Amino acid sequence: MIADSRPAGYSKSTEDYLKAIYWLESSGGAAQTGDIAAALDIAPPSVSGMVKRLSESGLLEHVPYRGVQLTRAGRRAALRMVRRHRILETYLTSKLGCDWDSVHEEAERLEHAVSDELIERMAIALGNPRYDPHGAPIPTAEGEIEEPDLVSMTEVPVGIIAELRMVSDKDSERLRYVASLGLRPGVAFEVTARQPFRGPVTIRFVRGRKEQVIGHELAQALQCMIVQREVG
Amino acid sequence: MIADSRPAGYSKSTEDYLKAIYWLESSGGAAQTGDIAAALDIAPPSVSGMVKRLSESGLLEHVPYRGVQLTRAGRRAALRMVRRHRILETYLTSKLGCDWDSVHEEAERLEHAVSDELIERMAIALGNPRYDPHGAPIPTAEGEIEEPDLVSMTEVPVGIIAELRMVSDKDSERLRYVASLGLRPGVAFEVTARQPFRGPVTIRFVRGRKEQVIGHELAQALQCMIVQREVG
DNA sequence: CTAATAATTTAGTCTGGCATAAATTTTTCT
DNA sequence: AGAAAAATTTATGCCAGACTAAATTATTAG
Numbered sequence: 013m014i015a016d017s018r019p020a021g022y023s024k025s026t027e028d029y030l031k032a033i034y035w036l037e038s039s040g041g042a043a044q045t046g047d048i049a050a051a052l053d054i055a056p057p058s059v060s061g062m063v064k065r066l067s068e069s070g071l072l073e074h075v076p077y078r079g080v081q082l083t084r085a086g087r088r089a090a091l092r093m094v095r096r097h098r099i100l101e102t103y104l105t106s107k108l109g110c111d112w113d114s115v116h117e118e119a120e121r122l123e124h125a126v127s128d129e130l131i132e133r134m135a136i137a138l139g140n141p142r143y144d145p146h147g148a149p150i151p152t153a154e155g156e157i158e159e160p161d162l163v164s165m166t167e168v169p170v171g172i173i174a175e176l177r178m179v180s181d182k183d184s185e186r187l188r189y190v191a192s193l194g195l196r197p198g199v200a201f202e203v204t205a206r207q208p209f210r211g212p213v214t215i216r217f218v219r220g221r222k223e224q225v226i227g228h229e230l231a232q233a234l235q236c237m238i239v240q241r242e243v244g
Numbered sequence: 245m246i247a248d249s250r251p252a253g254y255s256k257s258t259e260d261y262l263k264a265i266y267w268l269e270s271s272g273g274a275a276q277t278g279d280i281a282a283a284l285d286i287a288p289p290s291v292s293g294m295v296k297r298l299s300e301s302g303l304l305e306h307v308p309y310r311g312v313q314l315t316r317a318g319r320r321a322a323l324r325m326v327r328r329h330r331i332l333e334t335y336l337t338s339k340l341g342c343d344w345d346s347v348h349e350e351a352e353r354l355e356h357a358v359s360d361e362l363i364e365r366m367a368i369a370l371g372n373p374r375y376d377p378h379g380a381p382i383p384t385a386e387g388e389i390e391e392p393d394l395v396s397m398t399e400v401p402v403g404i405i406a407e408l409r410m411v412s413d414k415d416s417e418r419l420r421y422v423a424s425l426g427l428r429p430g431v432a433f434e435v436t437a438r439q440p441f442r443g444p445v446t447i448r449f450v451r452g453r454k455e456q457v458i459g460h461e462l463a464q465a466l467q468c469m470i471v472q473r474e475v476g
Numbered sequence: 477c478t479a480a481t482a483a484t485t486t487a488g489t490c491t492g493g494c495a496t497a498a499a500t501t502t503t504t505c506t
Numbered sequence: 507a508g509a510a511a512a513a514t515t516t517a518t519g520c521c522a523g524a525c526t527a528a529a530t531t532a533t534t535a536g
Contacts (some may be wrong), residue, residue: 026524045484058524063523077484077531107339108365118359125357127350133340208503257493276492279513286500290494292515309514 023072025126026031027093028052028060030071033082034090034220042079095151096123098144101181103134103143112145113187128153146187147178147197148237162211165213165231168203168238173218175200178235193224202240254303256356257385259325260284261294262303262401265314266322274311320387327383328336328355328363330376331429333413335366344377344428360385379410379429379467397445397463400435405450407432410467418465425456431473 020025029054032051032147036043045063049056067074071086082090084094110118112179132153135141142147142158151157160177168174169212176199179231194217205214210228246261252453253259264283268275281288303318314322332351333420336342342350364385367373374390375381390410396423400406410429422428428450437446442460449456458466 023522025277042455045481054523056484057486057526062523064485108369110362110365118362121357121359122354125353127353130340131344134514137340154317226320242471255492280511286493287495288514290515291495294493296515 013244021092021124025062026066026071027124029059029066029091030082030086031093031097033072033080034094037082042212044079044080076218088153090149091125091155091157094157095153096126098148098150099131099138099141100126101137101144101146102141102150107134108137111188112182112191114181114182115145116181130202143197144181145197146181147216148181156202158237160237162235162237165203165215165226165234165236166206166228168236170203170206172237173200173202174236176234176240177237180233183233189230190234193226194220194222195234234239245403246421253324253356254321257294257359258298258303259321259356261291261298262318262322263325266326267305268363274370275313278313280312280425297364323352323383323387323389325355325395326389330374330380330382331363331367331370333374333376333378334370334382338370339366344413344423345390345416347377348413350432375429377406378413379430380413392467392469394467394469397447397458397466397468398438398460398467400445402435402438405432405434405471406468407471408466409469412465415450415465418462421462422466424459426452427466436449 022030029052032048033043036051037048042045045059048054048063049059052059062227063072063074063080066072067080067088070083071089072083073081097119100122101112101115104118105112106116110165135153141150149158149160162177163174165176166175176195177193177197179187179197181187189238195201198216201215202218203213204216204223207213211224212227214223214225216222254262259337261280261284264274264280264373268279269375275341277288279290280286281291282290282294283375284291295304295306296310298304299312302315303321304315305313329351332354333344336347336350336411337344367385372419373382381390381392394409395406397406397408410427411427412418413419427433433447434450435445436448436455439445444459446455446457446464448454
């Protein structure tokens with residue numbers, strides 16, 4: 013059986029469903045069949061079938077026509093996958109020199125194959141990192157995850173200094189562009205202008221003082237922490 | 245489709261079949277259905293079906309009731325898997341501190357998931373090793389493999405100095421025991437006695453001069469290179 | 477409040493990869 | 507050479523996980 017050849021885990025499909033549902037829950041609320049289908053690029057009827065199996069296994073609760081919610085076991089399994097994914101991404105970038113825009117895909121495959129033991133060895137080799145290369149928090153082995161209180165760059169007021177903290181790892185072209193601007197988690201900047209009507213944001217780097225215009229859509233994907241300090 | 249989610253490869257099953265057939269060919273001659281079934285712990289009829297699919301994909305030639313032979317493409321794919329497996333084992337032991345008796349299982353899963361690029365990054369990080377931790381030669385990325393000319397410890401004449409070069413990675417208990425004796429690839433010893441009728445072999449380590457009795461079955465699994473030098 | 481639209485579920489099918497049981501072919505032994 | 511034994515293949519069936527088409531339920535608009 014497939015599941016048996018895998019380390020303390022469920023099938024690849026199951027793990028992908030759990031991760032997607034976790035993600036939908038934590039950023040939207042209800043995870044409906046259609047949302048899951050869109051997230052996994054799978055036809056809705058296939059999702060219905062899988063949802064049935066998963067709720068029979070006690071990983072989620074399903075209210076027909078209403079949506080789905082992870083049980084405690086489902087949440088635990090999902091967070092385990094998130095940890096694996098983020099530890100892998102961190103390891104690949106810092107120990108094997110992979111670019112931050114390429115590690116997502118690789119981690120997406122490895123997260124289903126690596127043993128828990130190896131993940132912990134990687135974590136130790138990295139010094140138990142708390143964030144992955146894109147700034148996303150890494151759940152602990154016990155399943156605790158930090159929920160950082162971030163705002164997107166479009167919401168940072170003019171004149172305020174903020175720090176980039178997190179960029180989604182899912183669009184590697186975006187990541188390449190962001191890196192080319194010199195923006196990475198930890199980089200501080202001041203918002204010097206914001207155009208209305210979903211217009212661009214202008215920032216000035218604290219180090220280097222260089223100015224940069226950033227389109228609204230991109231700015232919205234950049235999660236920042238405000239450094240509570242006004243600038244003259 | 246499954247294959248599409250995998251890096252430049254075939255399905256996990258296909259890869260396992262190719263590896264097993266490669267192994268049978270290089271150590272026995274013909275690979276018959278039953279041999280493959282035994283090697284993979286699968287029922288013979290299942291092998292018949294898979295062999296059919298594989299020969300339709302041009303990975304092997306099948307003569308009914310006679311056996312199977314890898315085509316050029318099949319051999320290339322098999323050697324790619326052998327390289328992946330052995331690079332992984334080497335990486336896990338030297339960079340992540342895994343024991344040599346535990347890496348086989350882990351590599352067995354990862355070899356199906358890792359991208360070619362990552363394998364090459366690992367190889368570079370390791371300095372393009374030629375042997376894995378068990379002494380097995382690592383094929384090059386181009387598919388060349390060294391065929392070392394080794395004899396099992398039972399065949400080393402008394403009074404001759406030899407060097408352990410290779411131990412199969414498949415039995416982890418055996419590996420643990422071998423390591424506990426201080427035997428690893430590269431360790432030199434002299435055979436001081438050989439009992440007839442499949443009896444034990446006695447060796448004396450060159451470094452340390454300690455003597456050790458080794459049962460016939462174990463000695464047969466230890467592949468050695470004779471160091472052409474008589475000892476007084 | 478009913479009709480139209482959208483979302484979801486059911487029904488039925490497909491594929492890969494495995495299994496068992498029965499039929500077939502090859503080998504071996506007398 | 508002919509019969510028994512061994513190996514292999516064919517015939518069938520199962521399961522997970524995907525699909526399409528059709529039926530059902532919810533939601534929205536007139």
